[in-house]
Amino acid sequence: MIEKYSILSPDFERDAPRELMLLSIISQSFFQPFSLEDNLLVILTALTSGSGVGFNRAMLFLKQGDRLRGEMWLGPRSAEEAGLIWEVLSTPGIGYVEIVEHNRALVSKNEDTLSARLKGLVYAADDENALIPAYAACRKEILLVSQASTEPLVDRRFLNVIGVEQFLCIPLLARDDVVGEIILDNAITRTPITPSDIKLAGICGLMAGNYIYSATLHRKLLDVEKMAAMGEMAMFVTHQLRNPIVAIGGFTEQLLKPDVPEEKKLRNLTIIRDEIRRLEGIIYQMGHFLKVSLKEPIYFDPGPGIAAVIDSPEVQTKARGYDLNVKLEPCLPEILCDPTSFGEVVRNLLDNAFDATPAGGTISVRGYRKNPTSFVLSIRDTGRGLTNPDKENLFRPFFTTKEKGMGLGLPFIKRVMDTCGGKVEVQSRFGKGALFKLIFICRERELTP
Amino acid sequence: MKKKILIVEDEKTLCLLYEEELSNEGYDITAVMDAEAALAKLGEQSFDLIITDIRMPGKNGIELITQIMGLRKDIPIIINSAYQSYKEDFMTWAADAYVVKSSSLDDLKSKIKQLLGD
Structure with missing residues (x-):
């Protein structure tokens, strides 16, 4: 017998140990598409919520x-506010996402929140003589401070805040380094x-x-990747723009000679016009790729979109001989997608497929459900196919297997x-054509009464 | 007798431009669009000079130069590329000259004259 359990949403009993609940909440949040700030908020929320450790306030x-x-700094400013907040958070059926939504307002720095009161509290992170709270981070030690006003190691400014x-100070460590x-x-x-x-807090x-x-x-890795892509783009644009410019300049030079x-x-004017059109095409594609902002995906019927692309004069002209x-x-x-981008994806x-396939070849478009929540739109061609290195680089900007392609x-x-x-x-083998599958999240069509 | 130049350039219009302009200078021009075709031509006949682009589909210009050096070290080579940055790649230093593509062919023409001793 085999029993299956979900990794991301284990259903705990109501009386499950609070430690287990807390660790589950925090580890699950790292799999959510939250930002770093939101995930930190989840951690503070877990530390202060009733189902977590249950501290009243958490400062980061x-x-x-x-x-x-x-x-x-998350928590109520007063006993009255605490009553209100804790009432909202203990509403039956409230989910963790809602709690984070609710807490987002509480940590705004633009209003009179606890977080706003933290503004300007800065300490040296590596100071032998650091006062509390920085002392805990500098010494990498958990500190429980009681009777703080009589303790000379506590910074007075911090005590006022x-x-x-x-209070309890927990240093945040990673690979023997302090991160907070x-x-x-x-x-x-x-x-x-x-x-x-x-x-538990430790x-x-x-x-x-x-x-x-x-x-x-x-984040750093993404920045490095972005910089590398920018460098690659600059190189590519240089090449793409310089060749038509050289042709335009060279053939214009010939026209300026006497007795042409x-x-x-x-002929020269035709070449110049074509090269200018090519430049326009390059600029359009670059702008399109760099600036196009994708809209929020929505559920829609893909049928009309697919038909519009297939029946378009451009595709029908190309399809002659195939x-x-x-x-x-x-x-x-x-299917779940931005409908405008969907059309462009299919056309692309x-x-x-047409570019890779010699005339006389076959291009097959198929649309089918893979399972109740996945819809596949596949396009298969009988063209030259892709080598393994081609397949590895296919989705890298500016990589192209076409003679005049932009790789975008x-x-x-x-x-x-x-x-x-x-x-x-x-899926493809060199010389054996290629099969591209777009796999969308889908749902049954809503029946209109 | 006209001196023979082999041009390797994957852009059709640029091939045509170089062919016409350099023929007008009195050279016998053979233009091909990729490295394989260049190697085939080199196997068939001899040339006094080779001009090659770097970024081309299939084998690139640097790989082509390396192969030519193995076959015929005596033919001078000019790299004619849209990229300035390849100048820093030591693999391009094997070429006799590096000319960045420009709408004025003066620089290219003067390098050819210099290398052919005209």
């Missing part, structure tokens, strides 16, 4: 360069912090530290598919 410092900067006698610090207290309920609270600190570390690394025969004049056959299953489901794939079509398709939660797959 993040290390930026050699400084520890107060970033976020936090305004409580007992969380400070927790029970300012409203005045409940003493227990050893088990400290242990584990959350380790998870948070590693998350911040990997998220920051990921009429026939040559006409066997273009289209088979869509009856009663297509609704068809263009590629497939990266655009991938961007569209990524945005709508879909996928694009390629």
Whole structure:
């Protein structure tokens, strides 16, 4: 017998240990499409919510360069506000996403929130003589501070801001480096912090530290990739623009010479016009790829879009001399995509199929459900096919197997598919044609009464 | 006797331009559009000079130069590329001259004259 369980949404019993619930919430949030800031908010929320450790307030410092900067402080400002907030958060059936939505407003720095009060609280991140709270991060130690006003190691400015006698400092560590610090207290309920609270908060600190570390690394990696792509783009644009410019300049130069025969004049002017059109095409495609902003995906019937592309004069003209056959299953489901981009994606794939296939070849378009939630639109050609290195680079901007291609079509398709939660797959062997599959999230069509 | 130049350039219009302009200068021009065709021509006849682009479909200009150097070290080679940055690639240093493509062919023509001793 085999039993299957979901990795991302384990259903805990109501009386499951709170530690388990807390760790589950935090680890699940890392799989959500939240931003770094939202994920940090999830961690603070988990530390302060009733189902978590249940601290009243959580403050976050993040290390930026050699400084520890107060970033976020979550919790009620007063006992009255605490009552209101905790009532909302204990509404039966409220999900974690809703709680994060609700808490987002609480950490706004533009209003009179706790986070706004943190503004300007900055400490050196590596100071032998650091005062609390920076002391905990600098020494990489968890500190429980009680009777704070009598403790000379506590920074007075910080004490004025936090305004409580007992608080817990958890340094956020990753690979032996400090990435921040969380400070927790029970300012409203005045409940003493227990050893088990400290242990649990310490584990959350380790998870948070590693998350911040990997998220920051990921951001840096994206920046590096962006820079590399920009460099590649600059190189490519130079080449793409220079060749037509050289041709235009060279043939114009010839026209300026005396006694140019009429026939040559006409030929040169035709070349110049064609090269200018090519330049326009390059500029259009570049602008389209760089600036096109994708709209929010929605559910729609793909049938009319596919028909509009196939029946367009452009495709019909190209299809002469080819066997273009289209088979869509009856009663297509609704797919999730931006409808405008969908049309362009289909046209782009068809263009590629025509370009890769010699006249007389076959291009087959198929549309079918893979399963109740996935719809596949496939385009198969009998063209030259792709080598393995081609397949690896296919979705890289500016990579092209065409003589005059820009290499922006497939990266655009991938961007569209990524945005709508879909996928694009390629199957091909050199000399044996290619099969491109667009896999969309789908649902049954809503029946109109 | 006219000196023979082999041009390797994947852009049809540029092939035509170089062919006409350099023929007018009194050279015997053979233009091909990729490295394989260039190697085939080199196997068939001898040339006094080779002009090659770098970025081409299939084998690129740098690979072509490496192969030519293995076959015929005595033929001078000019790289004629849209990219300035390949100048920094030491693999291009094997060529006798590097000319960045321009709508004025003066630079290219003067490099040809210089290398052919005209």
